[in-house]
Amino acid sequence: MKIGFIGCGNMGSAMISGILKKGIFQKDEIIVSNLTEEGSKRSREKLGVVTTLDNRQVVKNAKTIILAVKPQFYQEVIEEVRADLTPEHMVIGIAPGKSLDWIQEICQTSLKVARLMPNTPAQVGEGMTGVCRNELVTDDDLEQVLKITDSFGKTQVVPERLMDAVGAVSGCSPAYVFIFIEAMADAAVAQGMPRKQAYQFAAQSVLGSARMVLETGMHPGELKDMVCSPAGTTIEGVRTLEKAGFRSAVFEALQACADKGKKM
Numbered sequence: 001m002k003i004g005f006i007g008c009g010n011m012g013s014a015m016i017s018g019i020l021k022k023g024i025f026q027k028d029e030i031i032v033s034n035l036t037e038e039g040s041k042r043s044r045e046k047l048g049v050v051t052t053l054d055n056r057q058v059v060k061n062a063k064t065i066i067l068a069v070k071p072q073f074y075q076e077v078i079e080e081v082r083a084d085l086t087p088e089h090m091v092i093g094i095a096p097g098k099s100l101d102w103i104q105e106i107c108q109t110s111l112k113v114a115r116l117m118p119n120t121p122a123q124v125g126e127g128m129t130g131v132c133r134n135e136l137v138t139d140d141d142l143e144q145v146l147k148i149t150d151s152f153g154k155t156q157v158v159p160e161r162l163m164d165a166v167g168a169v170s171g172c173s174p175a176y177v178f179i180f181i182e183a184m185a186d187a188a189v190a191q192g193m194p195r196k197q198a199y200q201f202a203a204q205s206v207l208g209s210a211r212m213v214l215e216t217g218m219h220p221g222e223l224k225d226m227v228c229s230p231a232g233t234t235i236e237g238v239r240t241l242e243k244a245g246f247r248s249a250v251f252e253a254l255q256a257c258a259d260k261g262k263k264m
């Protein structure tokens with residue numbers, strides 16, 4: 001077994017979907033644990049990976065361990081498996097607020113520890129992941145980690161102090177983008193467009209706009225200006241969004257998200 005996931009819910013399975021699609025690991029090289037038999041069955045049926053209800057089996061069978069449980073369960077799962085951890089293991093946290101030092105301290109042994117902040121678009125190979133590591137993670141180890149994260153999207157290595165910002169701008173932001181798409185589709189439905197078609201128009205517009213930012217390298221404001229014809233329709237919508245505090249709402253949402261990460 002090459003890689004183990006303790007917990008395999010929304011984020012774990014999104015990462016594994018990407019890994020399997022790119023063929024970085026085969027199904028029989030991935031072991032995952034769940035809390036319930038129902039979760040185990042879901043992981044087997046959806047992903048076809050090796051499953052167990054025993055977290056210690058994950059640590060005994062893989063050297064790279066991803067902690068994909070909710071942050072409130074981090075301490076209990078680490079305490080459960082720490083006797084089986086060896087210097088060859090690398091423990092990777094993906095939860096907001098669980099620092100490299102904190103993970104190391106709960107493990108009670110000097111260990112390779114890394115943190116990832118992935119996001120659910122990993123499921124379709126379009127994830128964005130921030131990575132940081134402690135001093136025991138070698139450049140070779142990091143290369144292995146990047147090979148994994150690059151398999152389900154893009155990755156950037158960041159200093160740990162930026163992990164809360166990463167959590168806000170990419171870890172959590174898909175939720176805000178989905179709300180935006182849903183709201184745009186609702187408006188199109190109100191104009192008479194069938195709902196399914198409205199999701200296609202709204203989602204493709206978000207996808208295309210994101211690609212323009214990434215591929216042209218142009219400033220988002222300049223790209224926005226290119227859409228706003230003088231005395232046209234778009235600028236009326238811009239005025240309405242500004243009046244409703246759209247920018248400020250987004251700013252405050254990401255700030256709240258990062259602040260919460262710092263407290264966890």
Ligand SMILES: NC(=O)C1=CN([C@@H]2O[C@H](COP(=O)(O)OP(=O)(O)OC[C@H]3O[C@@H](n4cnc5c(N)ncnc54)[C@H](OP(=O)(O)O)[C@@H]3O)[C@@H](O)[C@H]2O)C=CC1
Pocket residue numbers: 006007008009010011012033034035036037038039040055067068069070071073077094095096117118119120171172
């Ligand atoms: N969702 C997201 O967009 C992102 C999440 N994260 C982080 O990823 C982590 C997982 O989140 P997410 O996938 O959304 O959560 P989910 O609730 O979807 O999945 C949690 C998983 O943990 C399992 N589990 C719970 N307790 C235990 C235990 N004691 N031993 C073994 N497995 C256990 C559950 O098993 P069962 O299925 O049996 O209940 C489930 O498979 C969190 O730390 C979160 O902060 C990071 C970035 C983005």
Ligand SMILES: O=C(O)[C@@H]1CCC=N1
Pocket residue numbers: 096167171172
């Ligand atoms: O909501 C959360 O806390 C997790 C972390 C990033 C995205 N989801």
